[in-house]
Amino acid sequence: MYLKSVFLKVLIASASLACWSQTQAGVLDFEDLSGFGPLPANYAGLSWDANWNYYDFSQPPYNPSSGVVRIYTHRFGGWIDFGADVTFQGSWVASLDVGQEMYWEGYHNGAKIFESAHLSGGAQNFINVNWPGVDYVNFVSTSFDYFVIDDVKFNHTDRVPDSSSTAVNLALALGLLGLISLTTKHWI
Numbered sequence: 484m485y486l487k488s489v490f491l492k493v494l495i496a497s498a499s500l501a502c503w504s505q506t507q508a509g510v511l512d513f514e515d516l517s518g519f520g521p522l523p524a525n526y527a528g529l530s531w532d533a534n535w536n537y538y539d540f541s542q543p544p545y546n547p548s549s550g551v552v553r554i555y556t557h558r559f560g561g562w563i564d565f566g567a568d569v570t571f572q573g574s575w576v577a578s579l580d581v582g583q584e585m586y587w588e589g590y591h592n593g594a595k596i597f598e599s600a601h602l603s604g605g606a607q608n609f610i611n612v613n614w615p616g617v618d619y620v621n622f623v624s625t626s627f628d629y630f631v632i633d634d635v636k637f638n639h640t641d642r643v644p645d646s647s648s649t650a651v652n653l654a655l656a657l658g659l660l661g662l663i664s665l666t667t668k669h670w671i
């Protein structure tokens with residue numbers, strides 16, 4: 484009975500570790516910034532187009548989707564370099580200009596592999612995608628400066644456990660079980 488209980492605890496601990504790894508979702512809401520100015524270099528540990536700026540004051544229709552802070556560029560969009568493979572899930576976009584189109588592009592090792600649906604000028608909405616294996620994304624606006632984005636969503640692909648890491652967890656669990664079995668044998 485004692486051994487069975489220990490085995491269950493080891494399995495639960497192993498499963499908990501796997502779940503922890505799977506919940507490393509990232510949403511950049513920019514609410515740790517206040518006022519306005521250039522987005523800090525290496526914000527959130529990522530590389531950013533040097534033209535990104537942020538601000539926290541009201542300016543409809545350039546509304547944030549979370550809190551009060553959102554980002555923009557005085558360009559036709561801007562890029563984010565994750566420095567590693569991620570699963571990119573899009574962002575909030577608020578815009579103004581009639582005839583404008585906005586969309587995300589996803590890249591891997593410099594090659595474009597994804598392009599989102601296009602959002603029309605005047606829209607305030609999320610662009611939702613599910614792009615595994617991208618290391619760089621580029622937001623495109625066909626109108627200069629007429630946009631803000633907020634709540635950039637992505638997951639670190641390399642932190643999601645694959646079959647090999649699951650096997651490692653299982654091996655650790657079985658190894659620990661074996662050790663416990665040896666040390667507790669005379670108790671049972």
Ligand SMILES: [Ca+2]
Nearest residue numbers: 512547549552
């Ligand atoms: Ca925000």
